[in-house]
Amino acid sequence: MSAPIRVLYFAWLxxxxxxxxxxxxxxxxxxAALLDALRARSPAHAAAxxxxxxxxxxxxxxxxxxETRLSxxxxxxxxxPVTGG
Amino acid sequence: xxxxxxxxxxxxVSAEMAALCGGRSDIGGIGCFVGTVRDTAAGRKIxxxxxxxxxxxxxxxxAAIAAEAEARWPLAGCTLIHRVGRLVPGERIxxxxxxxSHRQAALEATGFLIDWLKTKAPFWKKEHFVGGEAAxxxxxxxxxxxxxxxx
Numbered sequence: 001m002s003a004p005i006r007v008l009y010f011a012w013l014x015x016x017x018x019x020x021x022x023x024x025x026x027x028x029x030x031x032a033a034l035l036d037a038l039r040a041r042s043p044a045h046a047a048a049x050x051x052x053x054x055x056x057x058x059x060x061x062x063x064x065x066x067e068t069r070l071s072x073x074x075x076x077x078x079x080x081p082v083t084g085g
Numbered sequence: 086x087x088x089x090x091x092x093x094x095x096x097x098v099s100a101e102m103a104a105l106c107g108g109r110s111d112i113g114g115i116g117c118f119v120g121t122v123r124d125t126a127a128g129r130k131i132x133x134x135x136x137x138x139x140x141x142x143x144x145x146x147x148a149a150i151a152a153e154a155e156a157r158w159p160l161a162g163c164t165l166i167h168r169v170g171r172l173v174p175g176e177r178i179x180x181x182x183x184x185x186s187h188r189q190a191a192l193e194a195t196g197f198l199i200d201w202l203k204t205k206a207p208f209w210k211k212e213h214f215v216g217g218e219a220a221x222x223x224x225x226x227x228x229x230x231x232x233x234x235x236x
Contacts (some may be wrong), residue, residue, distance in 0.1 A: 008139070010137060010139055010207070010209060011137055011209035011211070011221050012221045058139070058142055058207070061139075061141050061142040061145055062142075063205075075141070077139055077142065077207075079139070079207065079209065080209065080221065080223075080224070081223075081224030082203075082204065082205070082206060082207055082208055082209065082224065083203075083208065083209050083210045083221075083222040083223070083224050083225075084136070084138070084167060084179070084202060084203060084206050084207075084208025084209070084210070085120055085167075085178070085179050085199055085202050085203035085206075085208070085228075
């Protein structure tokens with residue numbers, strides 16, 4: 001079996017989903033497909049991930065988009081728009 | 086020279102300036118921005134703020150922003166320090182220093198660095214209001230517009 005996708009959550013996404021990271025087997029083809037797979041996991045996932053327009057992502061620690069393609073073993077971080085500084 | 090640090094510790098601005106310049110005498114000016122925790126947000130009193138980040142990505146994102154500044158302006162070096170964890174009003178959050186042989190490059194690069202840091206580095210602020218409520222800070226469209234002027 002291929003390596004799972006490691007998914008990390010930050011800020012209110014982490015709080016609403018209830019944990020900071022999890023794994024997804026059978027790597028979805030893109031970030032958008034990963035979001036669909038995650039939404040099906042629980043009502044909390046579905047609610048937190050409902051509005052993709054308020055979610056940003058990084059794949060292997062680089063900013064990415066919904067169309068970014070995924071490979072087994074990738075690290076995908078999902079988070080709200082950044083607010084540092 | 087690029088100096089980047091992320092962590093809960095406070096920083097000393099004059100010590101960081103000395104470290105950036107390292108005894109060099111070819112530097113004509115150092116631009117400096119210090120961000121601090123304000124005690125109000127949208128009219129509500131703030132008791133504290135929590136800064137969260139994505140440790141595996143943060144320093145890399147800051148290094149990319151610093152490299153962009155060094156490509157755009159003739160800098161002798163720059164410093165980016167960002168604190169994380171719980172901070173109370175009045176505490177320092179972020180330090181940006183940019184040193185150059187001329188003031189215009191130092192000042193412009195300092196503005197660029199903080200504008201890009203606010204929109205391109207993986208930090209998130211949570212405000213804890215007096216009275217016990219807390220809320221994640223929403224990204225400001227104005228910050229995106231400010232960062233976009235450097236294109």
